[in-house]
Amino acid sequence: MIRGKKEGHRREWEERQAIRCLCAILYLFCILNMTGISLNFRAEEKMHYNNAQKVKEAVSEKVAGETKEYGDIPPKIALTFDDGPNEACTGRLLKGLKKRNVRATFFVIGKNVKANPKLTKRIYEDGHMIGNHTYSHIDMSKVSEEKAEKELKKTGRAVHAITGEYPQYMRPPYGVCSEKLEESMDMIVVRWTIDPLDWKTENTDEIVKKVVTKAEENDIILLHDCYNTSVDAALKIVDILQEKGYEFVTVDELFLN
Ligand SMILES: [Zn+2]
Incomplete structure (x- = not known):
């Protein structure tokens, strides 16, 4: 009977120990879990803070950019059109540029x-x-230097016969010209800083996207006034960049800047 009672107490004690042990495990688990939640929350809060900081910094930068863009001196940018004048496209381009009070380089x-x-006279008279x-x-x-020189002089004379002025600036086709020839020429060679390959894609939206995402102050944009898609793109580019505060100028104005 006593033995039985003892056994009973022992079992009871063992059961209590087991319960205590289980409670301790549960308590430990709860503590760890709570700490984990707390850590997660802190991490989340920190991330939120970082994001808020980033947004704030981005807004500050944007405001600073806008101040710069809409300041007293607007950023200048130049549109250039190669390979014209073109009977089918240049007239429409000139009309669109005049409407927007934009001067470009041809x-x-x-x-x-x-x-x-x-059309050549119109380009000149429109400024x-x-x-x-x-x-x-x-x-x-x-080609030989002589041939290249002949080509340039012949063009110069053709422009002079219509406008009364010889072009002072030149752009070599494909942008290629030997250093020697470049140095010997009494003309300023102009290349470009943004080439959206308008002649290749003939896709207005693609041309616009390529230009406006890259455009920065003092950029020289290369387009061709012998594709209607390029004319449409040019006018859209003007609308977007004017809205951003850019002033379109001729290449010589950009260089004199
Ligand atoms: Zn060309």
Whole structure:
């Protein structure tokens, strides 16, 4: 009987110990879990704080940018059009630019000047800058110096016959020209800083996107006024960048800046 009672107490004691042990485990588990939650919350809070900081910094930068963009001196940017004048596209482009009070630079091909004297005169009278782009769009790196010079002079004369002025600036077709020839020329060679490959894609939206996402102060944008998609893109680019505070200027104005 006593033995039985003892056994009973022992079992009871063992059961209590087991319960205590279980409670301790549960308590420990709760503590760890709570700490975990607390850590997670802190991490979340920290992340939120970081994001808030980032947003705040981004807004500050944007405001600073806007102040710069809308300040007293607007950032300047230049639109340039190669390979014209083109009977089908240049007139519409000139109309759109005039409407937006924008002046651009046209690197004309001599033979197109001869074929479109009225358009050439309109480019000049609208206040745009005319540059030389050779007479027949030759690759200047593949012809003799004499031939290249002849092409440039012939174009210069064609422009002078219509406007009374010789172009002071030139852009070599494909942007290629030997260093030697470049140095010997009495013209300023102009290349570009943004080329959306408008002639290749002939996709207005793609051209606009490529230009406006890259555009920065003092950029020279290369387009061609012999594609209607490029004309549409040019006018959209003007609308977007004017809205951002940019002023469109001719290449010589950009260089004198
Ligand atoms: Zn060209």
